[in-house]
Amino acid sequence: xxxxxxxxxxxxxxxxxxxxxxxxxxxxxxxxxxxxxxxxxxxxxxxxxxxxxxxxxxxxxxxxxxxxxxxxxxxxxxxxxxxxxxxxxxxxxxxxxxxxxxxxxxxxxxxxxxxxxxxxxxxxxxxxxxxxxxxxxxxxxxxxxxxxxxxxxxxxxxxxxxxxxxxxxxxxxxxxxxxxxxxxxxxxxxxxxxxxxxxxxxxxxxxxxxxxxxxxxxxxxx
Amino acid sequence: xxxxxxxxxxxxxxxxxxxxxxxxxxxxxxxxxxxxxxxxxxxxxxxxxxxxxxxxxxxxxxxxxxxxxxxxxxxxxxxxxxxxxxxxxxxxxxxxxxxxxxxxxxxxxxxxxxxxxxxxxxxxxxxxxxxxxxxxxxxxxxxxxxxxxxxxxxxxxxxxxxxxxxxxxxxxxxxxxxxxxxxxxxxxxxxxxxxxxxxxxxxxxxxxxxxxxxxxxxxxxxxxxxxxxxxxxxxxxxxxxxxxxxxxxxxxxxxxxxxxxxxxxxxxxxxxxxxxxxxxxxxxxxxxxxxxxxxxxxxxxxxxxxxxxxxxxxxxxxxx
Numbered sequence: 133x134x135x136x137x138x139x140x141x142x143x144x145x146x147x148x149x150x151x152x153x154x155x156x157x158x159x160x161x162x163x164x165x166x167x168x169x170x171x172x173x174x175x176x177x178x179x180x181x182x183x184x185x186x187x188x189x190x191x192x193x194x195x196x197x198x199x200x201x202x203x204x205x206x207x208x209x210x211x212x213x214x215x216x217x218x219x220x221x222x223x224x225x226x227x228x229x230x231x232x233x234x235x236x237x238x239x240x241x242x243x244x245x246x247x248x249x250x251x252x253x254x255x256x257x258x259x260x261x262x263x264x265x266x267x268x269x270x271x272x273x274x275x276x277x278x279x280x281x282x283x284x285x286x287x288x289x290x291x292x293x294x295x296x297x298x299x300x301x302x303x304x305x306x307x308x309x310x311x312x313x314x315x316x317x318x319x320x321x322x323x324x325x326x327x328x329x330x331x332x333x334x335x336x337x338x339x340x341x342x343x344x345x346x347x348x349x350x351x352x353x354x
Numbered sequence: 355x356x357x358x359x360x361x362x363x364x365x366x367x368x369x370x371x372x373x374x375x376x377x378x379x380x381x382x383x384x385x386x387x388x389x390x391x392x393x394x395x396x397x398x399x400x401x402x403x404x405x406x407x408x409x410x411x412x413x414x415x416x417x418x419x420x421x422x423x424x425x426x427x428x429x430x431x432x433x434x435x436x437x438x439x440x441x442x443x444x445x446x447x448x449x450x451x452x453x454x455x456x457x458x459x460x461x462x463x464x465x466x467x468x469x470x471x472x473x474x475x476x477x478x479x480x481x482x483x484x485x486x487x488x489x490x491x492x493x494x495x496x497x498x499x500x501x502x503x504x505x506x507x508x509x510x511x512x513x514x515x516x517x518x519x520x521x522x523x524x525x526x527x528x529x530x531x532x533x534x535x536x537x538x539x540x541x542x543x544x545x546x547x548x549x550x551x552x553x554x555x556x557x558x559x560x561x562x563x564x565x566x567x568x569x570x571x572x573x574x575x576x577x578x579x580x581x582x583x584x585x586x587x588x589x590x591x592x593x594x595x596x597x598x599x600x601x602x603x604x605x606x607x608x609x610x611x612x613x614x615x616x617x618x619x620x621x622x623x624x625x626x627x628x629x630x631x632x633x634x635x636x637x638x639x640x641x642x643x644x645x646x647x648x649x650x651x652x653x654x655x656x657x658x659x660x661x662x663x664x665x666x667x668x669x670x671x672x673x674x
Binding site for chain 1: 435436440462465467476478479480481482483484487488499515516517519520521522525528529531532535536544591592
C-alpha cells in the first residue's frame with residue numbers, strides 16, 4: 133500500500149488559515165489502512181482544527197467527507213456538490229488523491245494534509261516499512277523476493293557493501309541489510325549459486341527516468 | 355599489459371606493490387594537495403586520491419589527481435557511485451585519462467548519512483560491480499556503457515575495494531568473485547587488524563584461485579592512539595579491531611602509543627609479506643601521511659622499483 137503520515141497541525145493551520153470554510157476529504161483506501169487519512173483521522177483532525185479556530189476566535193467551518201478512493205475520478209466527482217459551499221479543500225489522501233481533486237476542481241485551492249511516504253507493508257501493529265520503489269522492472273525473482281532497490285540504502289544490485297554488520301545496515305542499526313536478507317533467503321531456497329550472477333546496470337527508464345510514467349491498456353480503454 | 359599503469363607494471367613484475375592515499379582538502383588550495391602528496395614521493399607506487407570520502411565535500415578527486423600527475427607522481431583516481439550517474443562517471447574517466455591518469459578505484463562510497471551533507475540526494479545509478487564492468491568495457495571493447503563506440507578509449511587499470519571483515523563473512527569471497535568476474539585488476543582491502551580473520555578470508559580466495567586473477571593489496575592503517583583504536587572498533591562501519599589490539603595500544607603510555615601503532619602495522623606487514631595471494635600493501639595513514647616513508651622503510655619495502663623499467667624488463671622477458 134501507499135503509506136503516509138499526517139503533517140504537523142501547525143503546518144495545516146497555516147494552510148487553511150486564510151479561509152472561512154473548508155472541505156476535509158479523507159480516503160478509504162491505503163491511508164485508512166495506515167491510519168493517516170481515513171474516516172477516523174478526518175474526524176480527529178476536524179476536531180483539532182475547529183478547536184484551534186474557536187480558541188483563536190475566528191469563524192471557521194469544516195465539512196467532513198471520506199471518499200472510497202480519492203485517486204479515482206468516479207469517486208472524486210462526489211465532491212462536486214460540496215465544493216460550492218467551501219473556500220478550499222484539505223485532502224487527507226496520498227499525493228495521488230490530492231492531485232486528482234486538484235485536476236477535477238481546478239479553481240478550488242487544494243492542500244495536502246499528509247506527507248506521502250512510500251509503498252510498503254505492515255511489519256507489525258503500528259509499524260510500516262518500505263518494500264517497493266516502483267522501478268518498473270522487477271528483479272525480485274533474482275533476489276530471493278527481497279528488493280535491493282527499495283531496501284538497500286545504496287541500491288546495490290550486487291551487494292552487500294562493506295558496511296553490513298550483524299545483519300544490519302550501516303546507515304541505521306534498526307534497518308535490516310537487504311543483502312543479508314537476500315543471502316539468507318537464497319540459502320533457504322538452495323539457490324546460492326544465483327548470488328554470483330552479476331546483475332547488469334539497470335535501465336532506469338521504466339523507473340521514471342524517461343519522464344512521468346503511464347500505463348495504457350488498449351484492451352480496457354473506451 | 356592492459357595499460358601503461360605503473361602499478362600494473364610493478365604487480366606484473368612480481369614485486370610487492372605499495373600504495374598509499376592522499377585525501378584532497380576541504381577547500382580550493384592546490385598547495386595543500388601538493389604538500390601532502392610530496393610526503394609520499396619515492397616511497398609508494400601509486401597514490402589513491404579519495405572522492406569526497408566520508409561523504410564530505412572536498413576538492414574533486416580528478417582535479418587533485420591532475421595536481422599529483424603534474425608533480426610526477428602516480429595518482430589513483432577514486433570514484434564513488436554515490437555522487438555521479440554513468441554519464442558523469444564516464445566523462446570524468448575520459449577526462450582523467452586525457453591527463454595521463456591510468457589507474458582508478460571503483461567504489462560505492464560512504465553513505466551521505468555519515469557526512470556533512472546528509473540532506474543530499476544519493477545517485478547510485480550503478481553499483482561498484484557494474485562500474486568495474488563499465489570501465490573494463492570502455493578499455494577493452496572501446497564502448498561506452500550505453501553501447502556506442504569511444505573515439506580514443508581510456509585504458510584504465512581497474513581497482514576496487516574488498517572488506518573481508520563485513521558481514522555475512524561467508525559471502526565475502528563470493529563478493530570478490532563477482533568483482534573479478536566484472537573485470538577488476540587489483541583490490542585494496544579494508545584496514546586489517548584482525549589478521550587471523552583476514553588470512554581465513556584469503557584462504558577462501560586461494561581455494562577458488564581468485565588470487566591468480568586479481569592482485570590483492572592488504573590494507574594497513576597505523577593507529578595513533580588507543581582513542582583511535584576504540585573509535586575504529588566502535589564507530590567505523592565494517593571495521594574489525596580485536597580487543598587485544600585495543601588493549602595493546604592502551605597498555606603503553608600515551609606518548610608511546612603512536613610508536614606502538616606503527617609497530618603493530620609493521621608486524622602485520624611482516625606477517626603478510628610472504629603469504630600467497632598478498633601482492634602488496636595499501637597504506638592508509640589517515641591525516642598521518644608523514645609517517646608513510648618511515649613505515650615503508652621499516653617494513654623493508656624500500657627502495658621502490660622504477661615502474662617503467664620493471665615493466666620494460668618484464669615485457670622484454672616475455673618476448674625473449
